[in-house]
Amino acid sequence: MTEISCELIKAGKTIGFVPTMGALHLGHLSLFEAVKQYADVAMASIFVNPTQFAPNEDFDKYPRDLKKDVEMAELYGIDYVFAPSNDEMYSKNFLTNIHLDGITKVFEGERRPTHFDGVALVVAKLFNIIKPHYAFFGQKDYQQTLVIKQMVKDLNFDIDVVVRPTVRLENGLAMSSRNNYLTDDEKEKATIIYKSMLEAKSAISLGERNKEKIVKIIVEKIAEVPELKIDYVAVVKQKDLSEVDNFVSGDEIVILIAAFLGKTRLIDNMLITV
Numbered sequence: 001m002t003e004i005s006c007e008l009i010k011a012g013k014t015i016g017f018v019p020t021m022g023a024l025h026l027g028h029l030s031l032f033e034a035v036k037q038y039a040d041v042a043m044a045s046i047f048v049n050p051t052q053f054a055p056n057e058d059f060d061k062y063p064r065d066l067k068k069d070v071e072m073a074e075l076y077g078i079d080y081v082f083a084p085s086n087d088e089m090y091s092k093n094f095l096t097n098i099h100l101d102g103i104t105k106v107f108e109g110e111r112r113p114t115h116f117d118g119v120a121l122v123v124a125k126l127f128n129i130i131k132p133h134y135a136f137f138g139q140k141d142y143q144q145t146l147v148i149k150q151m152v153k154d155l156n157f158d159i160d161v162v163v164r165p166t167v168r169l170e171n172g173l174a175m176s177s178r179n180n181y182l183t184d185d186e187k188e189k190a191t192i193i194y195k196s197m198l199e200a201k202s203a204i205s206l207g208e209r210n211k212e213k214i215v216k217i218i219v220e221k222i223a224e225v226p227e228l229k230i231d232y233v234a235v236v237k238q239k240d241l242s243e244v245d246n247f248v249s250g251d252e253i254v255i256l257i258a259a260f261l262g263k264t265r266l267i268d269n270m271l272i273t274v
């Protein structure tokens with residue numbers, strides 16, 4: 001893979017790269033489509049990265065269909081798919097960790113304490129292997145985009161990080177490989193998450209500036225579907241996920257939600273400029 005990248009770079013080509021864990025859906029495909037607007041050559045990785053899953057999480061049952069994924073990637077303009085084995089990525093005597101502070105301590109990082117270190121490690125390795133000029137990530141995993149940007153800055157990766165909007169089903173449910181765990185009925189129920197954020201957004205646009213009231217609107221809306229168990233609902237600053245109190249005009253805030261539907265954990269978010 002690195003030889004291919006080096007040859008392309010030597011020939012003056014720019015490389016755009018989309019890291020994924022496969023089980024591709026329209027969210028991933030929207031990232032694939034974006035690559036060619038930035039770079040000459042489009043690359044994607046498909047690797048279910050063990051270091052970002054905790055032992056009690058769904059690594060073993062995570063959906064995998066490499067053949068179908070490669071076909072889809074090709075259809076959506078990807079020139080090279082990098083799909084390494086676990087052993088190729090992590091040899092037996094692998095000893096290095098990457099740990100980010102701050103941003104990894106809250107929300108997803110608080111619930112999944114080793115998750116972002118695992119993400120940072122695999123993305124750093126993939127960046128070194130593939131040597132992209134541009135790397136593409138989805139807003140769906142908003143906190144992850146902040147972690148990646150921080151790592152790119154801290155470790156001097158010469159890579160432009162491009163974040164693309166969340167792709168949703170027509171009913172509002174954010175596309176996710178983990179939606180494969182849901183029944184059709186559950187998929188319909190899960191749309192309450194998006195609906196709750198829309199209600200919050202419209203309350204803000206009608207003048208509501210009290211954060212607690214906005215959180216209450218979301219929590220009460222989600223409570224309409226008793227099967228959904230909220231893990232967290234937060235309204236924080238987009239920049240660094242720090243606390244906001246009451247909003248003032250121009251504040252850039254993000255609603256962050258995580259909720260369980262049965263054993264499936266769903267996350268979603270919405271960016272709002274007050």
Ligand code: AMP
Pocket residue numbers: 019020021022026027028030031136137138139140141164165166167168174175176177
């Ligand atoms: P994953 O395969 O879940 O690790 O996701 C790979 C990339 O696709 C990440 O940058 C995700 O944020 C992005 N992604 C996942 N779902 C969506 C979605 N619904 N819309 C846009 N991007 C997404």
